[in-house]
Amino acid sequence: MARTLVEQSRGQADLATKTDALLDRLPHPDARDAAFERRYLSHLAAKHGRLTIYGIDLYRSEAEWPLDMAYLSLEATGSGEGAADAIRLATGAGREEMADAAWLATFTRHQTDPTAAYRTRSVRADLALVEHHRILLRGQAGSGKTTLSQWLTLAAAAEEPVEGMTYLWGRVPFVLPLRALTRHGERLPAVADFLSAADCPLPAPDGWIDRVLSAGRGLVLVDGIDEIPEAERGRARTWLRDLLAAYGEGNRWLVTSRPTAVRDDWLAGDGFTELTLSPMARAEVTTFVQRWHRAAGPGAASYEQPLLDALRANEDIGRLATNPLMCGLICALHRDRRGFLPRGRKSLYEAALSMLLERRDRERDMGSPSGVELSEDAQIRLIQRLAYWLTVNGRTQIDRERAKTITAEAIPAVPEAHAVGDPDKVFAHLLQRSGLLREPTAETVEFVHRTFQDFLAAKHLVERWDIGLLVSHAGDDQWEDVIRMAAGHARPRECDELLRELLTVADSADGRATQLRVLVVAATALDHATEVSPDVREEILARTAEVVPPRSPEEARALAAGGRAVLHLLNGPGDLDAPDALHSVIAASHIVSGAALPYLARFADHPDLDVRSQLIWAWPRFDPQEYAEEVVVRLDPTDLRYFVPGDEHAGELLRLGLRPDLLEIGERVSDEALARLLTACDPVFLRLRRAGKQHSLTALAGLTRLSSLVIGLNSTTVWSAADLPAGAPLAALELPAAWPQEGLRHLERLEHLHTLNLWRSPLLTAGAWVQLAALTRIRTLRIDCNDLAFCPDGVTLDNVKTVHLTHDNHPELDRLVRLFPTLEALHLTARSEETVDVAALAGLPGLRILRTGHELTGTEHLPPAVEIIT
Known part of the structure; x- marks a missing residue:
């Protein structure tokens, strides 16, 4: 009977959540709004509900998978509250109120400046909008920015709440890809034109978008600041600010960009939190590889484990598998080549182009469905003209008719294509069969991914030897990858010339940020180049050393793009003050290579807490065991909060006999691993992240030393106040979006509780206020x-x-x-x-x-x- 009552209670709570969300979807009495909204959300779910998995379509498998099966949640990092979240709970409370000695001993250091520690934090990218209503998200090409927008759209538009994403259910998404909105140079759309600008065919009732945004129910996803020319970005910011002024209240906003497209504080004054998508950690790469091979069908199963072994053993290939695009290409090439992989980025792209252009139809026994047969080289020479035009004009989309014209103009120089005789048939073949181009609308053409555009544009620029054009764009973020890839395409003497010219540009740069950007581009180009003279290499590294140590987290991450060569330029802890040490560690911790571990280990006993915090936050980027043995085991644990992202990391702490007093537990830690870790550590501070209703909090009940607890739960999670450790000196508590079933009244059993954080919780109803008033110790x-x-x-x-x-x-x-x-x-x-x-x-x-x-x-x-x- 007891079990039945509990299940009924949980069912009622779930039903109440769904009912509330449905009521939120009907804020306007006009029934036409509700009817249209249902149609619109269904349209979005169908349009954005599938994810292309690169390379899958070569193997008689579905090239697209349902997004809710294929989506891989990634981490994002940025400046934020981090571990100071719970510490801030006590800020302003007099020390006489903190009777507990453990609480005082642990947090006295933070009372004067509770936001100083843990400036860099890690969050699940798809949950970042829970806490921050306005986010500028940066990420490299292929890192998953657009896929994240798709996932957020699906979560909001789904008929039933998506597990772990209930906080968006009931919101109305507006997907605004800037590359499409500005393809003709026209003004960015007014609110009333959002749907037509995004190519939605549904006619909305007059004023519907205004009513949704005015009610604060919108999810506005502005994708691709970097995909519009730099000269137009100021206009885009003005447009965005006007929208915020009119509709900022209550709505959620996500703006995406490549890392260096806009300066660090570009939207800071408008209340935006800046986050950067992290490279895929080892566990995420493993998950992706497993899903890819499952999607590719039974014939791919035998290649899964050999590829995982290769990624672990071959550091050069492992360094490329840091985002979903590259992981997909590596999986496809590994199977296509029956277990063998090309070495280096340029070879990887060339093999991918060969796979897509020449072998795609042959492997699928397609014959010549378009009636046109063109060799791989002929197709590349035509398509790279489109890539060149798009890059030179600062675009990622082109009108279909203009694309046909550019192709037709290139055909006479390509004998195979000229022999076809009909330019329209050649263009149709490239569009339909190359695997490199797609039509986002009936009137426009774009590359399937920006990376291929950059690679082919670089090839065409090198063949023309437009070095002046390359160098003149050395400080332009849209050209960074193009220049790096140009170094890979160039012959040795050409490469030396290009690199020397980049150094000249760095000398004349009008600011440190531009100088650093150009030098990092030059340094990373070394890894792309086939051959570079020793004197040029030494000069580039020497000049890059002049901007070391980095002066900010942003500079540190930019410097890390230089790869392993940067490690030899960074100074050791004895030569650095605390800020420089922190920024140097940030740089090294973003160089995901085993070569970074000895350098990072030198800072493990650094007296500055921020430095040691950065070391623990970097753990998920590396092999859990190697990093634990090289770095984590050497850390000075004083005041250090240990971030434990998954079961492997929890296992390493236990294996090495480490028993931290301050813990943050990530979503990927299972209930079983959590129970083992908490039993062993019995922490003083605990921040617990949980997503979904399958988790239990019963492991907390036996804690005896806990002073501060931050519970991060999804709103669908069901739990009880009985899970809290009544026998612990719990002084500060932050409650999540999911309150205990009994509400607040049972918190009175926590005799030491004096600090309560409810700002992430549901709205305090009248009944909740009455319960809160009864907690007289707060x-x-x-x-x-x-x-x-x-x-x-x-x-x-x-x-x-x-x-x-x-x-x-x-x-x-x-x-x-x-x-x-x-x-x-x-x-x-x-x-x-x-x-x-x-x-x-x-x-x-x-x-x-x-x-x-x-x-x-x-x-x-x-x-x-x-x-x-x-």
Whole structure:
């Protein structure tokens, strides 16, 4: 009977979640809106619900797979709260409130500057919008930016909540690929034109998009800032800012770009958090390879394990398998060549082109379906003209008629194509059978991936020896890969000339950022080149050393693109101050090679916590066992929070006898591994990430030393307050989107709890406020300003002395004054840069501290004793 009651309770909770989401989808009384929205979401699910897996179509298998089966969740890193999340819970609370000695001993170091530590954090890219409503996501070509947009769209448009992605269900996605919106140089679309601009054929009711965005239900996905010319990016930012000014409230925004397309603070003033897609970690590569071979059919199974072994043993190939595109090509080539792989990036691309252009139809016994037979070389010579035009004009899409014209103009110089006699048939053959081109719309043509465009444009530029054109674009992010690949295509003397010219450009650069970019392009071109004279190589490395150490995390990541050669340029810990040491470690930790481990291990006992934190955050990028034995086992554990992303990492901590006091547990750690690790460590601080309702939190109940707990759960997870360790001195607690089944009332059993963070939780209903008011031990509270409107009249929390309030434009401070009449410290965290009027705070006679990061008005009304900290 008990089990039946529990299952019924869980079913009711799940039903309530779905019902609430359905109600959210019907904010407007006009039934036409609801009917259209259902059609629109179905259209998006069909359009974006499948993922192309490169190379699969060579083997009589489906080239596309359902996205919810094929999608691989990746990590993103960036500046953020990181491990200071729970520490911030205690900020502003007087030390006299922290009676627990373990709590004091662990967190005293962070009280003066709780945001200093752990500046770099790692999050699951598809869950980043849970916490940050506006994100600028950077990623290399092929890293999965567009696929992520597809996945978010599918999660929002699905008929039933997608496991782990419920936070988006009920939102309305608007997918805006900039390469398509600006292909004719026209103005970016007004809100009313979003659907037509994105080639959606459905006619929306008048004003529907405005009503959705005004209600804060939108998911706006702006894909590819880097795929429009640099001169047009300022116009795109103005367009985006206008949208934010009109519809910023409540909606979620994702803008994607290549890493160096826009400067670091390009959207920072508009409240955007910057994240960068991480290279695929070893576990992610393994998962991808397994899924690829499953998709390719029974005949591919025998190649799966040999490829995994090759990726582990062959570092050159392993370094290429860092994103979904390259992993897919490597899988296809490994099977196509019956277990043998080309060495180096250029050879890999050439083999891929051969596979797509010449062997594709032959392997599938297709004959000549277009009636045209062209050799691999003839097709490349024609297609590279299109790549050249697109690159020179700063585009990734071309009008179909213009593409036909360019092809027709190139045909006379290619005898095989000229012999066909009909340019239209040649163009149709290239479009339909080459495997390199596709039609996103009936009027446009693009490459199946930008990487192939860059590779073929570089080939054409080298054949023409347009070195002046290459060098003149040395500081242009859209040309970085083109220049690197040009070094690979060039003959030795040509390559030396190109590299020397790049050094000249670096000498004349008007800023350190441009100089660093050009030098890194030159340094990485060394790995692409077939042969480089020793003096040119030494000169490039010597000049790159002049910008070492990097001065910021952004510079560090840019420098890391130089590869293993950079490791020899970085100084050791004895020659660096703390900031330079941190940036050097960031650079080395982004060079995913076993060669980086000895350098990183030298910093394992560094006195600066930020440096050691970067070392532990880098663990997922490397082989778990090798990194644990070289780096993790040597770390000074003082105040260090250990990030444990998966079962292998948890196993390594146990195998090596490491028992950290501060732990962060990632989504890939199973309940069984979690229980073993927590039993062994009994941590003082724990941040627990969980996605999906299959996880259990029962492993927490036996903890005896826990002082601070951050629970990161998906809103579908069902759990109980009985899972919390009542016997531990739990002083600070952050609750997730999924509250315990019993609500807040059973938190009273936690006798030491004085700090509660609810800002990521569901809206506080009237009943929740009543339960919260009954928790009379709470001294510090973090909430969202939207919660204040739901507090019933007459409810006050006299016991709360410190409030952290996250707000949008105009927080209702008068409500806050009535709710917390004895408040002593207020911390305002804005999601925008709006000025805040704080005159209402004059009603708090005991207020002593006001901490804020934005401009205030009305301060003249505050008591003189109030200290304003900005």
